[in-house]
Amino acid sequence: MIRTLIVGGGSIGERHLRCFQQTGRADVALCEINEELRGQLTDRYQLTQTFASLDEGLLQPFDAVVICTPAHLHIPMARQALDAGASILIEKPLSTTLDGIDELQQALDRTNRPASVAYVYRAHPGVIAMKQAIDSGRFGRPVQITSVSGQHFPLYRPAYREIYYTRRETGGGAIQDALTHVLNAAEWLVGPVTRLAADADHCVLEGVEVEDTVNVVTRHGSVLGSFSLNQHQPPNESNLTVICENGAVRFQMHRHRWLSCVEPGAEWQVEETFSLERDHLFVRQADAFLDVIETGSAPACTVAEALQTLRVNLAVLQAADEQRWVTVD
Known part of the structure; x- marks a missing residue:
């Protein structure tokens, strides 16, 4: 089972949570700052691990981090997850500006971790x-x-x-x-x-x-x-x-x-x-990303393609x- 942290419990975050569970290949945890929403999703999907912040979540070893927050937060959170040793799946769009893109690429080069962007x-x-x-x-x-x-x-x-x-x-x-x-x-x-x-x-x-x-x-x-x-x-x-x-x-x-x-x-x-x-x-998208981690297959959408x-x-x-x-x- 690939230990997977879903960051953000809004509509798209809940969908990723549900669909990664449906692959049968991921042990899924949730990071969500809203305590009430975090509790609802914990009960709905019988989660055993949840976190109130990304800092807290990344104290645990995760194989994969799925970033489902508003787009202006994608780049700094992706860099943080890479530095923690995780592979990353970033929701679309990659960001709302070009700020931090060079630093993200440097983190990808430094960590050599797989990364994909969720253009479904x-x-x-x-x-x-x-x-x-x-x-x-x-x-x-x-x-x-x-x-x-x-x-x-x-x-x-x-x-x-x-x-x-x-x-x-x-x-x-x-x-x-x-x-x-x-x-x-x-x-x-x-x-x-x-x-x-x-x-x-x-x-x-x-x-x-x-x-x-x-x-x-x-x-x-x-x-x-x-x-x-x-x-x-x-x-x-x-x-x-x-x-x-x-x-x-x-x-x-x-x-x-x-x-x-x-x-x-x-x-x-x-x-x-x-x-x-x-x-x-x-679910197909989640399976494809898990394949990237397990087999080294090419990402469906690379960071370079998402940057374009x-x-x-x-x-x-x-x-x-x-x-x-x-x-x-």
């Missing part, structure tokens, strides 16, 4: 299969990538007005909270974003001022891209489409399937459909605020 699309078998098909050259060279996504955020996160989401500085807003997942997946499929333009606004969500609607135009080297996302529409839908020289492929997150089309004027053909419940991706997506997040925010094209470097 990379655990989806549909995205994995679609990437393998694109990389094989089956559809030719990618030339364009598009995404249209939206959901009614209050339905899935009813406490959004009371958590990190209310401020960009803590990782809030549609860009850092939701669009970052799609951008990271897109970069994995067709390569890193090199420049972009964006528009964003707060349109609907009550009780917050951060953006809930965003449109982005991207360049991934020679590949053109566009991304549209909101967090207030009634249907929960997400389509990510890659247009190649000899065909097109599409991932539908809301239907857990991927499609292809190669004949002009033809209908989409279903390549694979996957039966997945909401926790399944996070962080630079894109920051460029989208800048482009939306300044209404101009921004180079990602």
